[in-house]
Amino acid sequence: MSRSTTLGALTLAALVLPLAAGCVDNASSDDAEALTVSSTADACTVSAATAPSGTITFSVTNDGDDVTEFYLLGDDKLRVVSEVENIGPGITRDLVVQARPGTYYTACKPGMVGDGIQAQFTVTDSGEEVGPTGDKAEQLAAAEKQYVAYTKDQVGALIAGTQEFADAYKAGDDDTARELYATTRAHWERIEPVAESFGDLDPLTDAREADLEDGEAWSGWHYIEKDLWQPAPADNGGEEYVPLTDAERQQAADDLVAYTQQLVDEVNADDFTFEAFQISNGAKELLDEVATGKVTGEEEIWSHTDLWDFQANVDGARVGYEVLQDVVQQEDPDLSAQLDEQFTALDALLAQYGSIDEGFTYYDDLTDQQVKELAAAVDALSEPLSQLTAVVTAS
Template sequence: MPRRPLALVGLVALALPLTACVPNETAEVSAAGTAGAGGGTGTVTVSSTADACELSEDTAPSGTLRFTVVNDGSDVTEFYLLAEDGLRVVSEVENVGPGLSRDLVVQVAPGTYVAQCKPGMVGDGIRSDFTVTDSGTPVGPTGDVAEQLAAAEASYLAYVRDQSGALIAATQEFAAAYAAGDDATARSLYAPTRVHWERIEPVAESFGDLDPLLDLREADLEEGATWTGWHLVEKDLWQPAPEANGGVAYTPLTPEQRQVAADDLVANTQRLVDQVNAQDFTVAAFQVSNGAKELLDEVATGKVTGEEEIWSHTDLWDFAANVDGADVAYGVLADVVTERDPELATELTERFDTLQGLLAQHGSYDAGFAGYDTLTDAQVKELAAAVDALSEPLSRLTATVTGA
């Protein structure tokens, strides 16, 4: 049965019309870089190492394109397809471990793009230009599918705008309490406010520096860089003992530093709100489906491990919000998935329900969630297993939606 998208009731009418970006057929890219007969999905192999990001082709025809990212190095890596300005993220695949490969399916119009590998998942990465030529096939669906995907894109855009609006309002309240030194109120507002961020995090990541400015963990801070955002404030609200702070006593932020941190948090959140509400901002169906997988990857690499909220231990709030966001992204696309692969639709529905049910055992948004440090090893393993069980079918969502 198609899922009923969470928190979308009444929002569709708020969305601006979007141009669908899903082709019916594309040309296959052969090893020699020429278009194969009969259509299909163009494929480019990416080899990422510590000092290289080698693409099997630097040119491909427009339409549906699959990047097979192979980590031939010794560090975990990421791959991004960026717009021509090298800032806006068209799509990405993260946390590709050494010796592993991951596929990234995107839909691209003719133009110039930037391919980027980021070994170690830090720094500017290794970049090269990537050109998409005109395949002669319109980049967009036709008939009923076009209408379904356009409605899905509009619904998801409305959801993103709704969540960003809730985020800025809650952030302003949180920041005011924190700057005023009202730590008890700030602590109570921290996790509920971040829920709105965690539900739409892949959209924020598409704007380049916004994600690190707002959500960078101290462990990922590069030497010499200035730390800003939620986790800087988190550490100051839940001040660690010396043994949890590299063996040295934590130095609280001064009132002046608190004000700067609070102002930065509000200003950068407002940037996100402004950009998602811009008239030219759109979200294509493949970005919605890839975003669903990215959110679940966020759970697997940060929330399940307890590394996201290492001082507040509010990881379950983030965990639930990531799952919510993935569920909504799937929900707006469920009709198309049900038509094209009903077995996948059934499997996704069941596994989302299972994971949501497990989370409900540990709390709710209204009642609050248990501290992640209070979970037993068995409970953490149970949650991790449910995430893994959902991750595999969710990895097939984009290919199903695009017809790749």
């Protein structure tokens, strides 16, 4: 479904505000409570274990040797309130959240694997209202309803496509499964920040082999991808690839459908919503996904269908921006114009290589110069998109 068709077909959904949301990379609010975080191989040192409700900035510095991530988790230690990923050694990135009173957990993930180094974090009641008020609040509430409707539309298409894909794979119809793989995954990639908010659901469904810890069980899309595009020994650590048995295929397919249905159930729950701060933050996360996985060819290492994911991530980021566009135009018309221009340029560049419906060039067929052009277009969009949450959260 095209972006214009999707947005045009959106219906309003009930809005129930969650506990907290929101982050923005390297663009913090002037009146935010400021905390520092030092992430190393064996420590996640936050300058305070408590803060008053409202806007909180975590300035996260990677003082270790591996790439790290920082998360603010809900009181169940699973729900991701907000996150900042891919922080290289010596780099500092800001995570800005708008948090209501309650119990949370901070977590650093050196090496970007495992549960991370967690500690309890308490948000006390500042006595101030958290979030926007007045006309802006009404605009953002409408944006949230639009985005929830969009998400429900995407998960509906995702579960239907996933079931068809799983049925073909279990039946041994690998040609059909390979044809369905990339186009079905596009629905997942457009709304991945939503899936990431539900604890372990994202890694169970979308973990790459390189993401696994030693001895960790593997499941999801990329587990099946490897079996459909079986690697030569040179691409498999020097070892002959052993195809999955019929029983293993059955289990892998059934697990994928079950995890996808779990996402569908979560999104269609009566109390599901995604706050404006999460939408804007998610748009930036999707572009970060492009920069760290798709533009490097690391996401779809066996199938080389990275451009399908690339386009879907850009689609999802653009929808996130577009539902918030009225507020952005009102608060910062120059930023709105810049985002419009850069999204259009990136879409035009991608269109040179195909489309999700008609098919794209396989990533290993791109030249080094073409990859550099794509990376430059992503960078050009990433900078203004990193300012989106600051505009949305401004009082």
